[in-house]
Amino acid sequence: MRRAMIKSVSDMIRDEGDTSLFLVDIGVWAFRDILRDYPDRAMNIGIFEDGMVSLAAGMALGGIIPTVYGISPFIVERALEQLKLDFAYQKLQGNFITTGASYDFSTLGYSHYCPEDLGVISMIPGFEFIAPGTASEFSRLFEQTHRDGHPTYCRLSDHVNKAGREVGFGKAAVVQTGSRATVIAVSTMLDMVLEAYAGEDVSILYYTTLMPFDRKTLREHYNGGRIFLYEPHYEGTLAHEIYKTFPDRPVQLSCVGVKREILRNYGSKEQNDAYSGMLPEVN
């Protein structure tokens, strides 16, 4: 997925003269051609996320569409006030692409984990949040959102689904329909969901746009049974959206995702998934 991101963003810089790229001192090697050929619009400034987001906002006020690429917690949390005030409040468009979803950087520990990304960004009305599950889905979603007039957060993960799906911004994909339950697979959780529910008479909906949440598709395909929500970030982050989808009826909701606690472990991504009960135990 990271390679697809580099290609999409590089193409954007080449083809769209009103765009810019800021690196938080990551991806310099991958973007070396762009940094060399377009030094006025593509730059590696240094390790200052909050200041960089403000700089990007200033450029957005000047008519430039900025894209910032950094590590999840340092964009989401260190620069939170800038995302909130400099972009959302000012109604500016910009793209914030991050690597290190949840505990993808499992060797680096809690300071580099960010299972709270959606929860935090969802507190900023007006932000868009996309979480592609494959490289092709990234390309499609980025193409549809990167100059749509809104600030957009994009969550990249190193752990992707096997097959890309026909996804579109703002729209959930209906993977299958059934009668016993409704299963919501968010982003990179789809493969695990497909395996767990193989042969089961359930509806499976696949979400790669998390803000705004596609309530319409859920309403249309809800079969009256229990709803199972599988998220690659903190469990239950989208629960509010599920309940808001059904203001007129009670729903039973079960949530699977990253445990809501300070994660003090290193280990592998799979071991951390197992700890949260997201996978069978891994030795």
Added chain:
Amino acid sequence: MNLNDKVKQLKLECLELCVHAGVGHVTSAFSCAEIVTLLYYEIMNISKEARVSGDYDRFIMSKNHGSVITYPILADLGYVSYDEIRTFLDNGSRFGIHSKLGIPSVDFAGGALGIGIGVACGMAYAAKQDNKPYKIFCLVGDGECYEGSVWEAAMFAAQNNLNNLIIIIDRNKMAITDYTENMVALEPLMDKWKAFGFEVREVVDGHDFSQLRQAFANDSSKPICIIANTIKGHGVDFLENNLLMHGCAPTGEKAELALRQIGGDK
């Protein structure tokens, strides 16, 4: 054992941990190996008596990704066992790339750049308020100096005359994937720290114990900033100043070569 031999031993053990785990910030650890070694074995008062009384000198590794160099030190000094540090990065281990709470002598779990120095300033302030004799040593990466919080903390330190605070800048002139002067340039770095109210001492070769020792020799009426010029990945030719090796551990023959180059005939 003199410190030159000691640092070789520590770097070997550090490298072995990272090679075994298949990952680790070896270059960042080797950049500051001599600084950290000198602090633990000579400069800081971490005697048993001081530890018991609570008046031991504190060390904050603000550039926390270099922490793996401290693990062999903690084992050598008896804080933890060698067996335990060899669980480095295992599921459930206390020892990861960034040090975390629960490790003896780690007063603050870091990992995010620009955080540790603020905490160090707060600790120094609290110590002064309580007339405590201990000092706070804080190792800051030069790439970390991009973070605005570094300079916010520096202003506070000078305003409050925190002369019990010693900041050491590991000036290897590299950040994560680029050289600092290719990005927004950090220079003139000494002038910046002076302007922020610090007594600035430059160490031309931050891998030379005698030069480092001299920089730590005298107290000051101001907070001290020691800018130690270092080489990222020091001691292994293919790691030195190699932008592509940040956060990596050598593997296979390269690992063997690295072990030989830092003085281990294995």
